[in-house]
Amino acid sequence: MISFFGHLSILCGLAVALLGAAASLLAQPANQPTWALWGRRAAFLVLGVVAFATGLMILALVTHDFSVKYVSDVGSRSTPLYYTVISLWAALEGSILFWALVLSCYTALFLSLMRDRFAELQAYATGVLLLISAFFLFVIAFPGNPFALVSPAAPAAGCPADGCGPNPLLQNHPMMGLHPPLLYLGYVGLSVPYAIAMASLLCGSTSPEVLRLIRRWALVPWIFLSLGITAGMWWSYAVLGWGGYWSWDPVENASVMPWLVTTAFLHSLQVQERRRMLKTWTMSLIVAAWLLSIFGTFLTRSGVLQSVHSFTQTAIGPVFLAFFGFFLLASAALLVARSRDLGVAGTLDATICRETAFLVNNLLLVAITFTILLGTIFPLLAEAVQGSQLSVGAPYFNHIAVPIGFALLFLMGIGPALPWGAARLSELQYRLLGPVIAGVGVVFVLLAIGVRGIGPLVTFGLAAFVLVVTVSSMGADVGSRRSNTGETWLGAGRRLVRANPRRYGGYLAHVGVILAVIGIAASQAYVLRTSATLVPGQTVSVGGYTVRYLGFEPRRESNRMVLQANLSASRANQDLGRLTPSLNYYATVQQPVVTPAVLEQPWDMVTGVVQGRNPLPDLAQLVHGRNPFEDLYVVLQGIDTQNASTHNSRRPILLQVMVNPMVGFIWLGGFLLGLGGAAALLPARQRRRVSAVVPELRVHAEEVTA
Amino acid sequence: MRHPTRSLIIGSALIIGVVGVLIYQGLSNNLVYYITPSELLTKQNITGQSFRLGGQVRPGSVQLNPKIRFLRFVLQDPKASVEVVSHDLPPQMFRAGIGVVVEGTYTGRLFSATNLMVKHSNAYRAPKPGQTPVPDTYVDNSTQ
Known part of the structure; x- marks a missing residue:
C-alpha cells in the first residue's frame, strides 16, 4: 500500500513539476502572464506531494513495513525510534527523497517571500527550480525508487521478518539527526541563488536589487554549509574515533568545495555592487557553486568513488552525469551569450586597493577549490584513462591548501584596511603598523613561553595581525559614532551593527575563521599520542595527563553490544572524572564501531562559567605552561578476547590516548562563521528615520558604508 | 603611471603559475599507484x-x-x-x-x-x- 501510494505521488509530482517548469519558463516568451501563475501553483503542489511521499516513507520506516525495499535495507525492529526516523537519509534512495523535499520547501519559501516582486524574474526562477525538482523526482520515480518492493511479484510472500538496520556509523550518535540535514540545507539551498542568477540572465536584468536578492539567497545556504561542515568535523572527531576531524575524504571535499566557491561569490559580489566590475565572473561563481553541490551529490551517491566501473551498475550515476552535463552546458552557454548584456564594466583605478584584495581572494579560493576537485577525481580519471589504480593522499591536499590558506589569511588582514578605489601608501602604513606590531609581538611572546614550530608560529602571528585589524576597525567605527552621538559603547556598537549588518556580519565571520585556523594549526602541530596495553589498575601518562584503567564492562542494548572500558583521568593530581570509551558491536556488521571518550576542557570551562564557577584558576594554568584549552581523547582500540578463562572485568585492553590542543577553537570558529552569516542577513535599518532624529548621524552612516 | 589592469593580469598569472607548480609537485609526490x-x-x-x-x-x-x-x-x-x-x-x-x-x-x-x-x-x-x-x-x- 505505502509503496503504491508513495510511487504514485512521486509520479504525480514529476508530472506537475515538468508542466509547472514549462509554464513558468514559457510564460514570458509566449506573453502569457497567467502561465506564470500556474507555475507558481505547481511549485506549491509539488511541495505538498513530496511532503506527502516523505510522510509515507517515514510511516513505512516507523511501522517497519519491510515489504518496501528501502525499509528492509536500512530499518530493523531493534533500532531505536529516533534512528529509525532519521534513517530517511541513511542511504541513497531516502536521501534523494529528502533532497527533493528540501528543494520544494526552498522553492515554496522563495515564492512566498517574493510575493509579486520581479514578476518576470520570478517566473524564470520558478521554472529553473521546478526543472531541478523534476530531475530529482525522476531519479526517485525510476532509477532510485525508495518505494520499490522487495519482491514486486508477491509482496506479501517476499516480506522479510526483520531488516539489518542503518549503517552502524549512522546510528552510533544522535548528531546524525542534525549534521546531514544541515549539509542538505546548504547543498540544496544553492539551487535558489542559481535559479535567480539564471533567471536574471534569461531576462537580461542584473539590477542592484536583483544582486541583493541573489546575495541574500546565497547567504542562507552558505550559513548552513558553514554549520554543516563544522558539524561534520565535530562528528568525525567525537564520533568516528580516529582522533582527527578532517581527512580529505571525498565526502568532506564534496561539502567544502561549494562552500569555498560561495565564499568567493559573496566577496566578488561586493566588487560588482560597488565598482560594476567582474559581472560575468560573479555570476559564474554562483553557477559553479551550485554545479559543485550537484557534482558532490553525484560523487558521493553514485558509487563512482569505489571504482569508475561500479557507477554504471545502477542507472543513478549516468542519469546524474547527464543532468550535470546538461546544466553545465546550458549555464555556460547562457553566461557566454548574455555576458555582453550585463552592462558597462567599471575599471580598476589602482593596483593597491580593496578591489585587488577581493580579486586575489577570489583567485585563491577558486585555486584551492580546483586543487581539491582535481585531487578528488584524479583517481577516477586515472582509472578511466590509463586503467591504473591509484590514490591521492592527504599530503597532496595539505601541500597546496596550507600555503594558499596563509595567503588568504594575510589578505583577510589587509583587505579591511584597504580603501576602495586607490590606497595612499602612507595611510596604509599608518593603519597596518599596529596590527603588524601585534602579530610580531604575539610570535615573540609565544616563543618566550616555549611554543615552537615555524608553521603554527606563523599562523598565530598572522591570526593576531588579522584579529587586530578586524577588531580595531570595528572599535574605530564604534568610537567615532560614540563621539558623534554621545551614546554608550554598547549602544553605539549595537546601533552601528543594526545600521550596517553586512559589514559587521562579515567581520564576525572573519573572527570565526581566525579562531578555526588557530585551532587547526595548534591541533595539527601539537597533538600528543601514545598507545598502551593495560590490565586493570595500570595507568598510562601523556602530556601531563594520567589515565587509569579501572575495569571492563560489557553491556547489551537493544540494537548493539557495548564493550566499555571504565577509566579515570587526572592531571597534576587533580581529578578530571570518568572516561568510558567503548567498542560497539552491531549484529549485522563484522567490525566494531569505535566510540571515543573525549574530555573537552574548553567546553567544561564554558559550562562551568554558566554554572557560576570561576574560570580564572583554569586560565591561570597558562602561566605554568599548561594549556587549559586541551582535549583528552581516549580510544578503546581493542580488547583481548583470546584468553577465554580471564574474567570479563579483568581483560587487558589496548588503549590509545591523545592530547589534542585547542580543537574547541574550531567548533567556536564554525559557530561564529554561521552567526556572522546570519547577522549579514539582517536588513539594514532605514537610515532616513534615524537621520530625522539626529541629523549628523546620516553623514556618519554614509561614511561607514562608503 | 603604470596601468593597474596590466599589473593585475601579471599578478594573476603569477598566482596561477605558483598554484600550478604546487599542484604539479603535489601530484607527482603524492600519487600512490597500486595493484590489487x-x-x-x-x-x-x-x-x-x-x-x-x-x-x-x-x-x-x-x-x-x-x-x-x-x-x-x-x-x-x-x-x-x-x-x-x-x-x-x-x-x-x-x-x-x-x-x-x-x-x-x-x-x-x-x-x-x-x-x-x-x-x-x-x-x-x-x-x-x-x-x-x-x-x-x-x-x-x-x-x-
Missing part, C-alpha cells in the same frame, strides 16, 4: 621487487601487538586475498574493513609491508548485511 590482490596472484616473477598493493582489510583478520611492533592482517578485494605482515604500527585511521595501500615485497605467500597508507576513498563504505561480528585480536605478551 587478484592482479598480484596472476602476476609471475614479482617476488623480490618492491611494489604497492591496495585493497580492503578483511574484518576479523587484524592481529596487532604494539609491544613488539607486529601487525598481521588479510588484504582482500572481491576476488582474492593476500596475507600482510608489517613491523610498523598502523596509522590512526587503520581499522578492519578500511581500504589501505601497503608498500613492500611479496614472497609468494606473505606480503611484507614496509609502509602502510590508509586509502581515503574507501573509508566508511556501507557494510554488507547478514554477517556476524568477529572481533580483531590484540595480543599482549605481558598477560599470556
